[in-house]
Amino acid sequence: QLQLQESGPGLVKPSETLSLTCSVSGGSISSNNAYYWAYIRQPPGKGLEWIGSVHSSGSTYYNPSVKDRLSISRDTSKNQFSLKLTYATAADTAVYYCARHEGWGRFDPWGQGTLVTVSS
Amino acid sequence: ETVLTQSPDTLSLSPGEGATLSCRASQSLNNNFLTWYQQKPGQPPRLLIYGASNRATGIPDRFSGSGSGTDFTLTISRLEPEDFAVYYCQRYDGSAPMYSFGQGTRLEIK
Numbered sequence: 001q002l003q004l005q006e007s008g009p010g011l012v013k014p015s016e017t018l019s020l021t022c023s024v025s026g027g028s029i030s031s032n033n034a035y036y037w038a039y040i041r042q043p044p045g046k047g048l049e050w051i052g053s054v055h056s057s058g059s060t061y062y063n064p065s066v067k068d069r070l071s072i073s074r075d076t077s078k079n080q081f082s083l084k085l086t087y088a089t090a091a092d093t094a095v096y097y098c099a100r101h102e103g104w105g106r107f108d109p110w111g112q113g114t115l116v117t118v119s120s
Numbered sequence: 121e122t123v124l125t126q127s128p129d130t131l132s133l134s135p136g137e138g139a140t141l142s143c144r145a146s147q148s149l150n151n152n153f154l155t156w157y158q159q160k161p162g163q164p165p166r167l168l169i170y171g172a173s174n175r176a177t178g179i180p181d182r183f184s185g186s187g188s189g190t191d192f193t194l195t196i197s198r199l200e201p202e203d204f205a206v207y208y209c210q211r212y213d214g215s216a217p218m219y220s221f222g223q224g225t226r227l228e229i230k
Contacts (some may be wrong), residue, residue, distance in 0.1 A: 038219075048157075048165065048208055050219040061218055097164050104153040105212040105219060108176065110164035 002026040004098050004111035012092075012118050018085040022098030022111060023078070030056050030076045036101050037081045039072065041094035042113075049094075053101065054081050088118045122147045122213050126222035132230040139196040141225045143209035148189045153212040156185055156194045159224075160205045168207075169194060196227075204229050 008020035022037065029037055038053040052062040054072045062070050066085065074081040085092060095115050099107040123146040133139055143154065152172040157165035167176040169185035172192055182197040196203055209222040 048221040106170040108167035
């Protein structure tokens, strides 16, 4: 059974870099070209926003709203993929989820999510 | 950029009643890559319907999806207490942004 788990600091200072890692178990992030590995965020009390994905081949795709600040990478030896969002602001405060998806959507499964607060 | 608008924002119904949730795209989807999720407080979203009308594994048959083009519907035939949650639609678009979500419909107990 595929499982995803987010990890990283729960508190980030403004202007610093928000970094998260998603650890995947029960399947390889590099073995099936049908799959992408994504980060989605949800500000408290608000809706969902896809922020970016990395394909099993290593290609990356970013939401234009964060494209200039975002980097998603993968470590196939650890079966993990990671997010770095530079110059964090209070607007980046959210629960961050990682999830697997196919090219046309269908995000499943999801990690449990981790709350990241940007505050001094 | 295609925007997904869900209606209503909040739907108040009683267990046993039927629910109809709408998701409208600002531009026609050239495909039926429309997905529905259910989210309960403190939990990640749960996949319900993909490809506009296909139920995900383990989803009860009281959930059904329909629609094409710009108008999509999630129908819950007989509400169970565990169905009260927030529902999101999501679509794929080949242009940026590649994946977007509707703002959600909150289904609450009347």
